[in-house]
Each structure stands twice: as structure tokens, then as C-alpha cells.
Amino acid sequence: MDPFTNGVAQPSAPHTTVSADRPFKCTFLCFERPVVNIMVGGLHVAKVFNPFSCCSTILQILPPVASEIGGEGNIHPAMAAFMKARTVDSTVPFYTLEASSLQAAALCGPCPCGPCSRYVFDISDESGAKVGEMAKIWSRMCKECFGDADNFTLAFPEGCPPVLKVALTVSVVLADFLLFEDKDTDNSHGGHD
Numbered sequence: 001m002d003p004f005t006n007g008v009a010q011p012s013a014p015h016t017t018v019s020a021d022r023p024f025k026c027t028f029l030c031f032e033r034p035v036v037n038i039m040v041g042g043l044h045v046a047k048v049f050n051p052f053s054c055c056s057t058i059l060q061i062l063p064p065v066a067s068e069i070g071g072e073g074n075i076h077p078a079m080a081a082f083m084k085a086r087t088v089d090s091t092v093p094f095y096t097l098e099a100s101s102l103q104a105a106a107l108c109g110p111c112p113c114g115p116c117s118r119y120v121f122d123i124s125d126e127s128g129a130k131v132g133e134m135a136k137i138w139s140r141m142c143k144e145c146f147g148d149a150d151n152f153t154l155a156f157p158e159g160c161p162p163v164l165k166v167a168l169t170v171s172v173v174l175a176d177f178l179l180f181e182d183k184d185t186d187n188s189h190g191g192h193d
Helices: 077-085 104-108 141-146 162-180
Strands: 004-009 016-022 035-040 043-049 056-062 095-100 118-124 130-137 151-155
Touching: 016 162, 035 162, 043 077, 043 162, 056 162, 077 162, 095 130, 095 162, 104 118, 118 162, 130 162, 151 162
Parallel strands: none
Antiparallel strands: 004 016, 016 035, 035 043, 043 056, 056 095, 095 118, 118 130, 130 151
């Protein structure tokens, strides 16, 4: 998979506010699966991981691992406080987004009407309970054929801290790159391959 680094900056801030970095991975089945590291203000917040699955697409929002990022001092304070308050093992994902490959939109492709117009990811918390939803919404046929914009909806879980809202938003970008973007290498059409 091609690497990318995206950043969001505020005009009043001297540095990038939010950055997402996906290093190059030569993904094959369960080997070298895609991961995106998320930082806010230069400090690690979380990572989005795409584990191997045969019949569904899964994205996991995982806590930063201090040994992988150079120590506890590189973890964002809001995330460090949230991680201390957790009562489960630190390797358990904060949230898991899962989309079945057997839903209508996956089987009948992009269609602007009916059940085929939405590709849905259920968001579950660390206990496995459904707490939100992310969906790719297909637009009118002309817009899909002649445009390069994608529409997504994201219902944040109730009580979700802002740093995890950033991670969930980055998971939308990763899902778009993994599932819905053209894989061609010609960037003359204005895409971001």
C-alpha cells in the first residue's frame, strides 16, 4: 500500500494540529496489514489498524504503545488520562468498526437507491456493544460517474472523548483509501492515490 501523511492545521497554530501517518506496507493476506498512526500536537493519540478478515472489513482504534513510540512522554495527555481510566487490558481496541462483505452495497456495487446505496460499518466499544455507525453513501449516478468526491456519515459514540473522535475520523479516511478509491496511478484526475 502506498504511504501517506496527512495533516490538519489551524491558521492560528504554528504547527500541524492533527496528523495521520500511514507507512508503506507490502500487504499480503494477514502479513503487513495497514496501520495509521495519529498524532495531535505532535503527541501520539491512537492508531487505526486493519486486521485480516475473510468476510468483512475491520478497522480497530488501538491505544498507542509506549515502547513503539519512544516512551510514555510521547503520548498525548488527554489519551494518557483516558487510558489510565480504562478497566480492560491495554491491548483491547477502544472501538472496532466492522462492515460485512455480504451487505447489499458490497454485493451489488455502487447504486444510488435502496439498500445498495449505503456501505455500513458498525462501531462497537471494548465490550462488543454497538455504539455508533459509519457509512459510505453513494450519490446520484452522474456524480459517481463524473466526480471524485465520496460521502460518508459518522455517528460518534455517546461520551466519546475528542481524541478518539479524531481517531474515528481518520478511520473514515483509511476506509476510503482501502475500499473506495481507484487504484490507478494516474493522478491527473485530481485524486489522492
